[in-house]
Amino acid sequence: MDNMEDNIKCVTCTAPVNIAVIKYWGKRDEELVLPVNSSVSVTLDQAQLRAKTTVMASPSFPNDRMWLNGKEQSMDSKRIQNLLNEIKQWRKEKHNGDTCTDGLLMWKVHICSENNFPTAAGLASSAAGYACLAYSLAKLYNVEGDLSAIARRGSGSACRSMYGGFVEWDMGSQEDGSDSVSRQIASENHWPELRVLLLVVSDQQKSMGSTEGMQATLKTSQLMDRRIQCVPESVEKIKEAILKKDFKTFAEITMKDSNQFHAVCLDSCPPIFYLTDVSKQIIQLVHAFNSSCGITKVAYTFDAGPNACLYLLEEDVGRVLSLICHFFPPDKDDLNTFVQGLQTPSISPLKKDVSFISLPVQRGAIQYVIHTQSGPGPSILQDPAQSLLQADGFPNS
Ligand SMILES: Nc1ncnc2c1ncn2[C@@H]1O[C@H](COP(=O)(O)OP(=O)(O)OP(=O)(O)O)[C@@H](O)[C@H]1O
Numbered sequence: 001m002d003n004m005e006d007n008i009k010c011v012t013c014t015a016p017v018n019i020a021v022i023k024y025w026g027k028r029d030e031e032l033v034l035p036v037n038s039s040v041s042v043t044l045d046q047a048q049l050r051a052k053t054t055v056m057a058s059p060s061f062p063n064d065r066m067w068l069n070g071k072e073q074s075m076d077s078k079r080i081q082n083l084l085n086e087i088k089q090w091r092k093e094k095h096n097g098d099t100c101t102d103g104l105l106m107w108k109v110h111i112c113s114e115n116n117f118p119t120a121a122g123l124a125s126s127a128a129g130y131a132c133l134a135y136s137l138a139k140l141y142n143v144e145g146d147l148s149a150i151a152r153r154g155s156g157s158a159c160r161s162m163y164g165g166f167v168e169w170d171m172g173s174q175e176d177g178s179d180s181v182s183r184q185i186a187s188e189n190h191w192p193e194l195r196v197l198l199l200v201v202s203d204q205q206k207s208m209g210s211t212e213g214m215q216a217t218l219k220t221s222q223l224m225d226r227r228i229q230c231v232p233e234s235v236e237k238i239k240e241a242i243l244k245k246d247f248k249t250f251a252e253i254t255m256k257d258s259n260q261f262h263a264v265c266l267d268s269c270p271p272i273f274y275l276t277d278v279s280k281q282i283i284q285l286v287h288a289f290n291s292s293c294g295i296t297k298v299a300y301t302f303d304a305g306p307n308a309c310l311y312l313l314e315e316d317v318g319r320v321l322s323l324i325c326h327f328f329p330p331d332k333d334d335l336n337t338f339v340q341g342l343q344t345p346s347i348s349p350l351k352k353d354v355s356f357i358s359l360p361v362q363r364g365a366i367q368y369v370i371h372t373q374s375g376p377g378p379s380i381l382q383d384p385a386q387s388l389l390q391a392d393g394f395p396n397s
């Protein structure tokens, strides 16, 4: 905690993105954000994708205020209010409910956050953003414990970003949601060979947000009941595959779950289309590559948007990137900016004949690729120079 002055409390934290391999889709309680199925995800390295949030409380602030990526946002959002109130409630319980002797609870807060990647573009910015907010507020109010249920109130998938590595969000069964929490299956150091390629097909805002999309599916899809029956077995099997580092099983369950999730979207009325033609061509490419290898080497998964997330092993990154650059070459022939993130082996033109893959070459269809890996959960930044708010409580210009 950074006490810039006696009457200002300020803290800055970062939190990661996570990409589900068993998707969360559908709520049994909208207000408490309780899901209809458990889900499993991989937390990504913050070196490539992270939210950073500064929260400051002061008796001189007349109102709560919030800025996201440099623009002021309304604090009226129910989700932000729920999250803030729940953290304050924890603090209150710690102080035996005596708000009068606890000045901090009376002070207004200023929140400033920024993402180092496109916001609301299907790259799970809400997961990183709300996880970061929950973590920062918990540090500000000095409350300890499992914060996943608090992050969940901001956005369901955010509860999985509270931990690094491989994470399960247990749907729970209690009506009050007290057991709908996430926990780590294995740390970020468990499977160091596992790599992630995010293929950004579009970084524009998607047509239908996850919240509305899942409501429509739950209301109208007949296939959804079947999905809910299937998920528990997939969760158990993928957890086992993760612990055993069994890539083939991990990859096959991941692809099946992504396809099933998009099937229930399509079965909604009116149908929800998140995958584009380019997404479908990426799916085709992955299957063609796997079958040419005679073994499953790459898995794809798609959230509520057209961008692909590929899971693969480090030894295959060079080959897969060459294939991607062959079929989806960048608009400008600059491979250095096309593939961002972790260092990649130099991308060489394909030596093998790939004419058996019947796909057109589509220049510019993938905007860029982020090469990353699994990483740790949220963390606090001790250096006051990292603050996004100045001493007067307003964003750094
Ligand atoms: N750093 C942040 N701090 C607080 N809220 C954030 C932050 N980043 C994103 N959000 C919230 O999340 C919203 C974007 O969520 P949305 O679900 O539309 O996109 P996404 O999370 O990027 O995509 P997806 O859920 O499909 O992966 C933003 O409009 C904002 O309200």
Ligand SMILES: C[C@@](O)(CCOP(=O)(O)OP(=O)(O)O)CC(=O)O
Binding pocket: 019, 020, 022, 023, 024, 025, 033, 039, 126, 154, 155, 156, 157, 158, 210, 211, 212, 302, 303, 304
């Ligand atoms: C497809 C998904 O990414 C859906 C994520 O949904 P959100 O967590 O964004 O939804 P809300 O709880 O309504 O905010 C799958 C997943 O991450 O598990």
